[in-house]
Amino acid sequence: MSQIVRSFRPVVDLGKCIKCGLCQTFCPEGTVMLKGGEEVVFDYRFCKGCGVCANECPSDAISMVREA
Amino acid sequence: MGLNSLFDEYYEKSFIQGGTTCCPGCGGPLLWRIILEILGSKTIIYGDGPCAMCAVRNIKLPNFNLHFSFIADTATGVVAALAAKGREDITVVSSGGDGATADISLGKVSAAAERNENMIQICVDNEAYMNTGIQKSGLTPYGAWTTTTPLGKEAPKKDVPMIIAQHNVPYVTTASVAYPKDLQAKIRKAKGTEGFKYIHVVIPCPTGWRFNPAKSVEVVRLGVQAWAWPLYEIEEGFLRLTLKPRQRPVEDYLKAQNRFRHLTDEQIQYIQGEVDRKRERLLEFDGKRIIL
Amino acid sequence: MLFTRMMEGNEAAAWGARLSRAEVIPVYPITPQTEVISHIANFIAREEMKAQYIKVEGEHTAMAAAVGASTAGARVFTASASQGIVFMEEALWMPPGRRLPIVMCMVNRSLAPLGGLRPDHNDSLLQRDNGWIQLYCENSQEVLDTIIMAYRIGEDRNVYLPVAPCYDGYFVSATATPTTVPDQAEVDDFLPPYKHEMYNLMPEEYEPIPFYRPIAESRYEVQQAHERAKRVIEEVDKEYERRFGRSHDGLLEEYACDDVDAVLLTMGSMTGTVRDVVDEMQAEGKRIGLLKLRAFRPFPTEELQKLAEGYHAIGVVDRNTSYGSAGGGIVSMEVARALYLLEEKPLLVNFHVGLGGSDVTMRQVRYMAGKTLEAVEKGRVDSMVDWVELKDLGEVM
Numbered sequence: 038m039s040q041i042v043r044s045f046r047p048v049v050d051l052g053k054c055i056k057c058g059l060c061q062t063f064c065p066e067g068t069v070m071l072k073g074g075e076e077v078v079f080d081y082r083f084c085k086g087c088g089v090c091a092n093e094c095p096s097d098a099i100s101m102v103r104e105a
Numbered sequence: 106m107g108l109n110s111l112f113d114e115y116y117e118k119s120f121i122q123g124g125t126t127c128c129p130g131c132g133g134p135l136l137w138r139i140i141l142e143i144l145g146s147k148t149i150i151y152g153d154g155p156c157a158m159c160a161v162r163n164i165k166l167p168n169f170n171l172h173f174s175f176i177a178d179t180a181t182g183v184v185a186a187l188a189a190k191g192r193e194d195i196t197v198v199s200s201g202g203d204g205a206t207a208d209i210s211l212g213k214v215s216a217a218a219e220r221n222e223n224m225i226q227i228c229v230d231n232e233a234y235m236n237t238g239i240q241k242s243g244l245t246p247y248g249a250w251t252t253t254t255p256l257g258k259e260a261p262k263k264d265v266p267m268i269i270a271q272h273n274v275p276y277v278t279t280a281s282v283a284y285p286k287d288l289q290a291k292i293r294k295a296k297g298t299e300g301f302k303y304i305h306v307v308i309p310c311p312t313g314w315r316f317n318p319a320k321s322v323e324v325v326r327l328g329v330q331a332w333a334w335p336l337y338e339i340e341e342g343f344l345r346l347t348l349k350p351r352q353r354p355v356e357d358y359l360k361a362q363n364r365f366r367h368l369t370d371e372q373i374q375y376i377q378g379e380v381d382r383k384r385e386r387l388l389e390f391d392g393k394r395i396i397l
Numbered sequence: 398m399l400f401t402r403m404m405e406g407n408e409a410a411a412w413g414a415r416l417s418r419a420e421v422i423p424v425y426p427i428t429p430q431t432e433v434i435s436h437i438a439n440f441i442a443r444e445e446m447k448a449q450y451i452k453v454e455g456e457h458t459a460m461a462a463a464v465g466a467s468t469a470g471a472r473v474f475t476a477s478a479s480q481g482i483v484f485m486e487e488a489l490w491m492p493p494g495r496r497l498p499i500v501m502c503m504v505n506r507s508l509a510p511l512g513g514l515r516p517d518h519n520d521s522l523l524q525r526d527n528g529w530i531q532l533y534c535e536n537s538q539e540v541l542d543t544i545i546m547a548y549r550i551g552e553d554r555n556v557y558l559p560v561a562p563c564y565d566g567y568f569v570s571a572t573a574t575p576t577t578v579p580d581q582a583e584v585d586d587f588l589p590p591y592k593h594e595m596y597n598l599m600p601e602e603y604e605p606i607p608f609y610r611p612i613a614e615s616r617y618e619v620q621q622a623h624e625r626a627k628r629v630i631e632e633v634d635k636e637y638e639r640r641f642g643r644s645h646d647g648l649l650e651e652y653a654c655d656d657v658d659a660v661l662l663t664m665g666s667m668t669g670t671v672r673d674v675v676d677e678m679q680a681e682g683k684r685i686g687l688l689k690l691r692a693f694r695p696f697p698t699e700e701l702q703k704l705a706e707g708y709h710a711i712g713v714v715d716r717n718t719s720y721g722s723a724g725g726g727i728v729s730m731e732v733a734r735a736l737y738l739l740e741e742k743p744l745l746v747n748f749h750v751g752l753g754g755s756d757v758t759m760r761q762v763r764y765m766a767g768k769t770l771e772a773v774e775k776g777r778v779d780s781m782v783d784w785v786e787l788k789d790l791g792e793v794m
């Protein structure tokens with residue numbers, strides 16, 4: 038398993054999320070999923086923190102938070 | 106089900122491992138994720154890159170990573186072996202980066218097209234040799250900075266889809282990872298078509314194009330909206346635009362990437378002129394036969 | 398047995414591929430290999446042979462397609478020569494590393510610049526380091542038999558290596574010699590269908606090959622496979638003899654070597670001439686014999702060491718050049734390394750002859766045999782290598 042070094046991690050605000058699934062469609066790594074059409078979840082084992090999901094989200098529900 | 110196993114199952118189903126060795130925001134793994142969903146399990150993939158060969162490496166289907174100089178030829182052998190074994194149910198995909206497809210292996214792709222080999226040839230175009238460290242290829246656009254064109258590339262991009270189309274193959278198309286539905290429809294069509302299919306896909310390369318990885322999809326979408334990357338297909342010789350977006354100035358696309366940072370206003374104007382001319386021609390030929 | 402008739406080497410090669418039931422044949426024409434592929438085209442057109450025949454656009458593609466087909470489980474045949482072999486060099490490195498038992502005839506022809514259409518061995522010898530088994534053939538019969546044996550050797554689970562039957566353009570490729578074509582059923586019995594046990598590309602059975610692997614490890618495996626191939630080559634030759642009544646002496650042939658002081662060591666078509674000269678000279682009481690090197694890769698080091706103890710000198714006949722080498726031709730350097738560890742070493746005499754495909758004449762062979770025997774007499778060798786063709790042998794002899 039590869040070791041991911043990441044400066045930022047995506048975090049979702051489910052209150053803002055409109056369940057469109059675009060984050061899942063455009064994540065290059067397949068590390069975000071609209072689970073059961075309801076809940077956006079991330080695979081932090083592999084997420085590279087690129088920010089594509091946050092950029093593509095139409096309702097600004099994802100923010101990129103600096104890793105500790 | 107725990108989150109990890111949920112994702113593991115997802116990777117297994119989508120035939121590509123999460124956490125590739127590509128850069129953050131690379132369009133390579135995104136491309137494969139989008140198209141493997143349509144290609145399905147009965148697929149063999151031979152080829153290189155782009156340097157998203159690092160993506161091919163993570164594919165959970167029979168594959169073979171090759172050097173640039175082996176595009177469409179090893180796949181030809183696979184097609185022949187499958188024919189000898191009566192396994193025509195398997196789709197053979199030959200993938201090549203832009204340098205491979207347009208430069209060192211162009212003759213091979215052309216020959217496979219001439220023989221009408223039963224394969225899907227995908228050109229994964231990130232517009233330079235990225236794996237070797239951002240060197241100019243035949244598909245680097247006019248004006249783009251690379252490490253071998255520090256003042257910007259002097260010559261325009263080769264029009265490989267049009268070159269292949271003139272081989273009179275059953276299917277040629279352009280696509281973009283910013284339009285996954287369009288891309289998937291084209292892969293579906295290619296999969297259902299006998300003979301040589303050529304798919305030319307632009308993928309964003311934040312590292313080589315010099316922009317913030319978060320903007321990856323946005324940048325290639327801008328390219329389509331500016332008509333710098335027109336989406337069309339050529340089926341049995343007939344051209345059809347699959348998307349006719351309202352045209353944005355090409356400057357919006359160029360300014361989004363630092364590889365074009367040095368361009369003068371005149372150069373930008375020149376590029377706009379080229380884009381306009383091509384757009385007009387495409388609109389003129391839309392729905393018409395373009396093969397002589 | 399199907400029939401016996403006069404046949405050129407290239408036609409014999411086509412028969413070898415046909416009888417071996419090659420399934421995929423990617424080819425590109427080059428003199429002097431072309432009749433191989435046109436004969437195969439005719440076999441297929443007449444429906445006497447069933448194969449995917451791919452008319453590729455260059456030799457690089459021919460070998461690449463061969464690799465693709467072989468990984469996908471097909472038995473593959475191809476053939477090339479000279480510039481073509483060199484052009485496909487990049488691809489030639491793949492089958493050994495991937496352990497693919499492709500068979501490709503290398504029809505020897507000299508290289509540019511200043512090359513002609515006739516043979517020397519620099520084209521195939523240039524491939525000596527990339528892991529292909531190389532078996533040098535003397536006439537049409539040996540070409541045909543060697544191709545069938547090549548599949549048995551290459552596809553052996555202890556080997557899994559590509560095999561190149563090599564034969565001289567013009568002298569073998571275009572010269573008709575009596576050739577027996579065996580029966581298909583007999584060949585089928587000898588050569589079962591190809592199935593690679595190490596991996597399978599079909600999606601149902603595919604297991605990924607680990608991408609990161611110490612290179613030394615896989616190189617060592619190929620080296621070990623070559624070591625094992627020596628035994629397999631000998632065994633396959635013996636079994637071939639049992640079934641078909643013909644042997645080609647596996648790795649190395651000793652001809653008329655009882656009670657000799659020295660031998661000439663040859664490869665390829667010149668061997669026939671040397672046989673005749675050795676017979677003549679022995680009748681005259683000269684103690685000279687012949688060693689025919691059939692396997693250049695794997696190089697039969699131990700076998701040669703064993704035989705070499707019986708001679709006082711070996712005259713190595715090199716139909717190749719290696720500019721600026723440690724000394725002389727490529728074969729002589731291999732022989733020198735193989736014999737270096739012997740306590741009682743024979744003298745090593747070396748000749749360049751037949752370059753660019755010029756005839757190796759009986760007069761030249763007599764000269765070389767004489768020089769080798771002279772070394773035995775004097776107990777030393779006069780020069781590192783003797784460029785025989787540059788001598789006016791009328792005066793010398």
Ligand code: SF4
Pocket residue numbers: 046047063064065066067068069079083084085086087088089090091130
């Ligand atoms: S930050 Fe990038 S890798 Fe991580 S989930 Fe979002 S799009 Fe995927």
Ligand code: SF4
Pocket residue numbers: 049053054055056057058059060061071077093094095096097098099
């Ligand atoms: S893109 Fe944004 S709104 Fe759409 S599912 Fe993902 S988080 Fe929710």
Ligand code: SF4
Pocket residue numbers: 126127128129130131132133155156157159231235236309310311312313
């Ligand atoms: S250099 Fe470009 S193409 Fe290569 S992995 Fe990085 S982003 Fe992808």
